[in-house]
Amino acid sequence: MPAIEIPGVAGTSCAQPPGYIIMFTTLEYFQISGKCRRCLLGQVAGIIFKTGVRRVGDAIFKQRSGVLGVGIVSKCGLLTPAQLAGLGRLAETTGCLYCKMTTRQTLIFLIPSDRLEELRKGVAALGLRIGVFGEIVRNVKACAGNKDLCQRALSDVFNLGGELQERFMNRPTPRDFKISVAGCHRGCTDPYCADYGIVATGEDTYKVYLGGRGGSRKPVHGTLIAEEINGEGVVALLEVILKTYTECAEPKERLCNTIERVGLERFLPSEDFLEKYRSREEEDFLSFVGLEG
């Protein structure tokens, strides 16, 4: 899909990568958002429907009841006591009706539409951020996978999940792209149904499943494309996958459908690639028992 440059808008105050069109789902949102977005509405409204423009933006939705639903993202759903207390105060001061914890581990605030900027500032001050939606990499979902939260966790998933979120969240993709990390093969965060599902099999050893889809009438299980790779490999592989996906996908095509159309082979990493990121945990065991080499 051709990207369209909008000089002075994309890549500036919208905090989106240059060269991508930004469109929001509701007219109300344009009206309540800042100057830049009003400007964007004026410039591209006429071509949105001709070009099949990307639907991306902040997770702010005008609800049927008239209030705004605002998604707040933390690092894989983790909150410090200070953040939790701060959110409580913010809920009261912004006139929040109530909050909802979502299946993607974000927190929805339902607030009057004229309190959005106040909430935005408050959320940023707590080291949190407003979520994203649309045809982009979404926030990363991770299980309760560390030594404090789970008896079965093999790895600390928040390190890897946090890095993935920091690096990839909000990156444009042909269709929404969901990442899920689990600290063991039980997969409490449904990594087998994520576009990019990661399952820890050791302290720094992971399996990667590609092309899953959950939350649909036609759920799809992802396919195992890499195992025994370390966290660095998981990140490097995702870079390659996103590039291939963008090259191969038709507009608005979900990854599972692209894989079905062009074949999984296009997405499979080479052995040379994987070898660079192989976990050395088995070597550690072999060395312990005296079976080196």
Add this chain to the structure above:
Amino acid sequence: MASREVNLERIRSAVDRCCKTEAECKKCEKVGCLIGYCQLTLDYSIQKRSFRIPGGSRHIPRRDFKAYYQSDLLLALAEVLLQCQGCRDNHEEECVINVTRSALELALLGESLNYEGSALLYLMQVNRLNPDIGKELMQLYEKNKPGRIPEA
């Protein structure tokens, strides 16, 4: 995969009793021996505080054909089955309990069974394969089950 209730030291003690020692073997083969492999695997797990043995199933010394004392093996295998967490569909081949079970099973039965993440299903499998061993193993398993009141 195991959780908090697992007592690896208990398994280690039961496995230790299966060791024929250098008095019988002359020279300890360590990792080349099924019992030695179990001991090393359990030590690794205890030291690393991890229930996962990377590559543990693949490296079991399947060419160890020594004859062990059946009664000791049965006691050790029963202890392993008592420690199994019954993960069923989430059964993990590289779990230290499974690796130990596989090695003991090989020493006891001379072959490998497909473990389905359940001690009871396994006991039924063993019973089908060898009713005598199966019966004895089941009795030991039942006898040593936690919460069972010892007979007077």
